[in-house]
Amino acid sequence: MRDPAAPTGTDAEARSREVLRLPAFALFWSASTIRAFGSAIAGVAFQVLIVTVLNATPLEISILSALGVVPYLFLGLIIGALMDRWRRQRALIITSVARAIVLGSIPVLLLLDALTFWSLAAVILTLGILTLFADSAAQPFLPNIVPRGSLVMANARLGQSETVAGTAGPALGGALLNLLGAPFLFAFDAVINAVAAVLQSRITVEEAVPQRRPEGRHIGHDIVEGMRYTYRHRTLRPLALSIHVWFLANSIVSTVFAVFVLRELDLAPWAFGVALAFGGVGGFLGALFAPRLGMRLGAGRAILLGRALAVVPWLALAVMPLDASSGIGVLLPVVSAAQFVFGLSMGIEDANDTGYRQAVAPDAIQGRMNSTIRTVNRVVFFVGALLTGLLVTFMGYQSTLAIAATVFTIAALIVACSPLRTARHEDAADTNPALRS
Structure with missing residues (x-):
């Protein structure tokens, strides 16, 4: 739970400069960073699969692209409300494990020659829902592991690593794709998500006990x-x-x-x-x-x-x-x-x-x-x-x-x-x- 006596003034500034020295944030940042790199690398493989393996039509490509946004449009408010009733660390761990399983299914489908437009659509939709859960848990979880005076620095550190991943990841993914092939990239991203789950599980945090919804009150x-x-x-x-x-x-x-x-x-x-x-x-x-x-x-x-x-x-x-x-x-x-x-x-x-x-x-x-x-x-x-x-x-x-x-x-x-x-x-x-x- 966030420290009610969070430092202010010069103390807050000093703490903000040392945010990566906080063990809980260091684990959170490490998990977020490797996941960002894994997603950027696997993104190249997804594009190759869609265009060259499935030979998707422009309509099919647009459908697959929309599936990544659809969960936010229809489930965003619901999942956000659930995150105020659930333990967020647990949600982060479960979604990382689930992402590892879903990503690991793609090499299996490729090896069995069973990857179709509809199976890939199901994978992308499932990953979109899991990413929504992860995003909805991560933002409210951060203030529980970082002092108030360090939140800007913490978000800056996360932004820096995401920027580097978004810039370098596709280039690295293209090189690995040529050397090792698409199945390896998806397997690699699956392993990265499994490692992220382990890192997230090691975070020591005291989350506030989620309150039960009063009788007669629903999620709406x-x-x-x-x-x-x-x-x-x-x-x-x-x-x-x-x-x-x-x-x-x-x-x-x-x-x-x-x-x-x-x-x-x-x-x-x-x-x-x-x-x-x-x-x-x-x-x-x-x-x-x-x-x-x-x-x-x-x-x-x-x-x-x-x-x-x-x-x-x-x-x-x-x-x-x-x-x-x-x-x-x-x-x-x-x-x-x-x-x-x-x-x-x-x-x-x-x-x-x-x-x-x-x-x-x-x-x-x-x-x-x-x-x-x-x-x-x-x-x-x-x-x-x-x-x-x-x-x-x-x-x-x-x-x-x-x-x-x-x-x-x-x-x-x-x-x-x-x-x-x-x-x-x-x-x-x-x-x-x-x-x-």
Whole structure:
């Protein structure tokens, strides 16, 4: 259970610099990091299976892609509510073991020549549900093993390792795929999840005993209570609304960026890969600077800085006179810089955003608060991705990027014009009775 006498001021800053020295967090971070690398590596094998082994049609590919999001849309709020009634460490261990079993089934299906579209769809859907359980347990579990003053640093460390995994993992996965084949990659990821379960089981933590639901109260009441808490809270409400708007803008740029760069600007695939790598570098540096910025500026202003920086790259790409004739000498630096700044913005705001949420909300509602924000984000992203196709069709690439920059600006203005702007991590205890001594 979170220490009610969590350190403040200089003590909190000292503890935040030593977060990886906390045995419980070191185990949690290790499990999260190896799982991130395993997922990035296995992601390459999934793409190869879908395209070359199954020879999936475009419709089938879109169905398989949607299956990874579907659990969040239909089960996100329910599982979030359950995480406030269950022991989260146990949920993390069980989902890691289950993921190991499901991933281990893929090499068996390949060896038996029994892998079909429907069997792979079942695997992807099951993994999506298990990932939802893991995500819903991990965010509210972190404040139980990390002091309040260290939450930003803890999220920054997790963000750094995820960025490195997302950048280096696919390249490593491609190399291993050529050397050892897809069955080995899935078996490797299965072993990684088993190791993660062992690491998670070794975490020493005193979780609060989950309260039983009172008689006459069902899970729907828990979900509504979580939504009311999130959207009525003085600082969480603008934070949640800003995140939702940010996800709408991100759905636009995520959908249009690759097509704009590869088709409209005719940038070579290798150059596109270089630009994405710069985004990874920016994300790593942003997460590296996030704790110090959070301490100096406060949570609200650090989040605002990240939101504001997100406007810059997409506005630049929208207004600059770029086309295929500009040449790689101009296009590569511009596109790489855009990705770097966007990655930097995400690294800065994500650790401060998540850390502040975890510090503000009482433990008993952490699961529902996080699942409320996360589920609405997924719905917004899903709708935004569909609308982007219409925007590009009728307005063109750069006009669509200009709209995205405008939406990013709105996300920043929500923070700037709300009480969240002056919020500080060290003041979170004042709004969270669970943190008061």
